[in-house]
Amino acid sequence: MGDQDSSIAAVATPPGCGGIGVLRVSGPAVPDIAAQLLGSVPKPRHAHFVTFREANGQAIDQGILLYFPAPYSYTGEDVVELHGHGSPLLMDLLLQRVCELGACLAQPGEFSARAFLNGKLDLPQAEAVADLIAAGSKAAAQAALRSLEGVFSQRVQQIQMALVTLRIQIEATLDFPEDDIDLLADPGLIQQHQALHESLQMLLSEAQHGVQLTTGLHVVITGRPNTGKSSLLNVLAASERAIVTAVPGTTRDVIEINLQLDGVSLTLADTAGLRDSDDPVEREGMRRTTQELARADLLLLVSDKAGIAEDERALAERMPDTECLSVLNKIDLDDMLPGRSVYAKQVRIALSVHTGAGLNVLRRELRQRAGAESVGEHTFSARTRHLQALQRAADAVLDAGQALREQRAAELAAEGLREAQQALGEITGEFTPDDLLGEIFSSFCIGK
Ligand SMILES: Nc1nc2c(ncn2[C@@H]2O[C@H](COP(=O)(O)OP(=O)(O)OP(=O)(O)O)[C@@H](O)[C@H]2O)c(=O)[nH]1
Ligand SMILES: [Mg+2]
Incomplete structure (x- = not known):
C-alpha cells in the first residue's frame, strides 16, 4: 500500500493533448516543492499564476499552482496541483521537475488509497471515485455519485448497528446462563433478527442493481x-x-x-x-x-x-x-x-x-x-466484492436465526452475527486485509 512518508506525484489528466493538463502532488514534501516552484510560500486554496521552471531557471510552462494544506485535501495530506498546458511533453518535464524536488511517481490508485488511509473516504466511496470516472452511462454516473456521497456506506453502517445491538443482547445471555432459555425465547429478539435479515436482503438486491448499472448488462x-x-x-x-x-x-x-x-x-x-x-x-x-x-x-x-x-x-x-x-x-x-x-x-x-x-x-x-426503469433517486453503485460480502453476511445472519429459534444456542447465534459483522466490515474497509486493499486500489488508474 506504499509508504505514506513519501510524497507522490502523477499527471491526473488523461494522456494526450488538451487545453490544460493537471499534475497532482501529495505528501509531506509538498509545502517545500510548492514554495520552490512559486519562489515564495503559497497561499492555501489560492490560484497562483506561475512560470514553472527547471533547476537552472529555464522556463518549462506557465500555469496555475493550487495549494491545499492538510487535512483539507483529497488525500488528507498536503497537496499541490499544477495546472499547465495539456501537452504530454510539458507534463512529463513538469513531473520530472517535481520528482527532482523530492516527489516520487505515484502507483495506480495511490492518491485514493491515501485518502482512504487518512479517513477521508471509506472503501465504497474510494471505489465510487473509480466508478464515477469510468461510468459509461448517465444512470451509472449518478449511482456512483450517490455512493461517493456515502449512501451505500450509510446503509451498510445502519445494518452494522442493528447487528451490534442484537449481538450485545444475545451475548448478554452467555453471561447469565440460567436466564438463557427465557431471554432467547423473547419474541422481540426474534423480530429484531427478522428485521435485520430483511434489511440485508433488501440491501443485497439494491446492490445487485448497482453492480448491473456499474458494469452494464452484457x-x-x-x-x-x-x-x-x-x-x-x-x-x-x-x-x-x-x-x-x-x-x-x-x-x-x-x-x-x-x-x-x-x-x-x-x-x-x-x-x-x-x-x-x-x-x-x-x-x-x-x-x-x-x-x-x-x-x-x-x-x-x-x-x-x-x-x-x-x-x-x-x-x-x-x-x-x-x-x-x-x-x-x-x-x-x-x-x-x-x-x-x-x-x-x-x-x-x-x-x-x-x-x-x-x-x-x-x-x-x-x-x-438493463435496469433503466428501476433507477431511482436512491440507486447507488456497487461492485461484485460488495455483493459477495453482503451474501456472506446474509447467510451468517440466517444461520444465527436458526441457532436462535431452533436450537436456542446463544453461542452459535452470537458467532453467526460476529461473522456477519466481519463481512460487512470488509465492505467499508474496517476489516479488509492489506492484500485485498492493494488489489482494489491497483485497479485504479495512475493519478487517481
Ligand atoms: N426476410 C428477412 N431476412 C432477414 C431478416 N434479417 C436478416 N435477414 C437475412 O438473413 C440472412 C442472414 O443474416 P445474418 O444477419 O448474416 O445472419 P446471422 O445469424 O448473423 O448468420 P451467421 O453469421 O451465419 O450465423 C441475410 O441474408 C439477411 O439479409 C429479416 O428480418 N427478414
Ligand atoms: Mg452473423
Whole structure:
C-alpha cells in the first residue's frame, strides 16, 4: 500500500493533448516543492499564476499552482496541483521537475488509497471515485455519485448497528446462563433478527442493481446460422458493424458494441451461429461463441419460425441458469404480427430486422432488463466484492436465526452475527486485509 512518508506525484489528466493538463502532488514534501516552484510560500486554496521552471531557471510552462494544506485535501495530506498546458511533453518535464524536488511517481490508485488511509473516504466511496470516472452511462454516473456521497456506506453502517445491538443482547445471555432459555425465547429478539435479515436482503438486491448499472448488462446474441443475429446487432448499433450475407456461417469472430438505451449502458456481442460443421474456421468461431456465452448476463436467442421452440429447448438445457430472451426474426416472410408474448415462462419477441417491425418492443425489453426503469433517486453503485460480502453476511445472519429459534444456542447465534459483522466490515474497509486493499486500489488508474 506504499509508504505514506513519501510524497507522490502523477499527471491526473488523461494522456494526450488538451487545453490544460493537471499534475497532482501529495505528501509531506509538498509545502517545500510548492514554495520552490512559486519562489515564495503559497497561499492555501489560492490560484497562483506561475512560470514553472527547471533547476537552472529555464522556463518549462506557465500555469496555475493550487495549494491545499492538510487535512483539507483529497488525500488528507498536503497537496499541490499544477495546472499547465495539456501537452504530454510539458507534463512529463513538469513531473520530472517535481520528482527532482523530492516527489516520487505515484502507483495506480495511490492518491485514493491515501485518502482512504487518512479517513477521508471509506472503501465504497474510494471505489465510487473509480466508478464515477469510468461510468459509461448517465444512470451509472449518478449511482456512483450517490455512493461517493456515502449512501451505500450509510446503509451498510445502519445494518452494522442493528447487528451490534442484537449481538450485545444475545451475548448478554452467555453471561447469565440460567436466564438463557427465557431471554432467547423473547419474541422481540426474534423480530429484531427478522428485521435485520430483511434489511440485508433488501440491501443485497439494491446492490445487485448497482453492480448491473456499474458494469452494464452484457448481452450475447446467439442462435443458429443465418437467423439474422448480425443483422440485429447492426440495426441496434445503427451501423454496419458485422458482415451480413445469405451464406450460413458468415460470422466467426465475436463482435462487441456498446449501446446506450435511455441512460443505461449495455454491451451487445454478436457470435458465430451454432451448428455441426467440419470447417476448422467455423469451429473456432463456435468455440469463441461458447466462451462468450459464459460471460453473458442475458442471452438473446435469435431464431426463425421453423426452429424457435427447438432452439429454446436446446438453450435452456445448455444454459439453465442464464436469463434468456427469445427473438423470432424474419416475421415479414410469414406476414406475422410483431410483439411480445410468453411461452412456457420464456419471453419471446417477434420482429423483423428488415422492416423494423417489433424492434422498439425489443429495445424496451432490453432497457428494462438493463435496469433503466428501476433507477431511482436512491440507486447507488456497487461492485461484485460488495455483493459477495453482503451474501456472506446474509447467510451468517440466517444461520444465527436458526441457532436462535431452533436450537436456542446463544453461542452459535452470537458467532453467526460476529461473522456477519466481519463481512460487512470488509465492505467499508474496517476489516479488509492489506492484500485485498492493494488489489482494489491497483485497479485504479495512475493519478487517481
Ligand atoms: N426476410 C428477412 N431476412 C432477414 C431478416 N434479417 C436478416 N435477414 C437475412 O438473413 C440472412 C442472414 O443474416 P445474418 O444477419 O448474416 O445472419 P446471422 O445469424 O448473423 O448468420 P451467421 O453469421 O451465419 O450465423 C441475410 O441474408 C439477411 O439479409 C429479416 O428480418 N427478414
Ligand atoms: Mg452473423
